[in-house]
């Protein structure tokens with residue numbers, strides 16, 4: 678049994694999630710290939726029993742690489758077990774979870790997959806006021822994300838990791854169990 682994980686990331690968050698998913702699945706005795714979607718071309722997915730595709734979200738969008746992978750492999754994915762995950766700010770708050778699930782997972786599944794994914798994962802993001810990820814990140818952190826956190830009375834001077842690692846590990850374990 679073999680699983681392919683393809684992820685797209687801008688600030689590293691999805692990459693860390695993909696790595697954790699890999700660890701959990703490998704522990705279950707299943708072989709995993711983990712691939713950054715940036716620049717991948719003509720990837721042969723025929724040997725895999727399951728393909729997990731993930732992305733971070735920026736201004737409502739998956740990364741170009743992960744979307745291109747979905748587009749390029751539309752027909753090859755049609756007879757595979759496919760799971761999708763995203764990491765996004767929408768997952769951090771109860772009020773935006775449904776919107777995140779619909780916009781970033783359900784709509785993408787409808788557009789790119791011929792069948793239903795075997796699982797979708799909507800995972801939280803990282804707030805880091807001191808990270809040096811460029812101007813866009815700084816502006817979004819300072820003027821959008823920080824404002825929302827301030828409103829909730831959350832201390833924004835420190836890094837906050839909204840990823841629920843137990844949830845992520847459980848999600849990955851469930852996928853591994855589907856191949857047993």
Ligand SMILES: Cc1cc2nc3c(=O)[nH]c(=O)nc-3n(C[C@H](O)[C@H](O)[C@H](O)COP(=O)(O)O)c2cc1C
Pocket residue numbers: 685686687688689690691692732733734735736737738764765766767768777801802803813814815817818
């Ligand atoms: C410039 C910018 C735009 C973002 N836009 C959105 C968005 O539209 N919706 C959302 O839920 N989260 C948004 N986020 C939060 C990211 O999705 C979140 O930080 C995610 O974990 C990033 O994943 P990555 O590090 O793998 O790229 C944005 C973050 C930044 C810095």
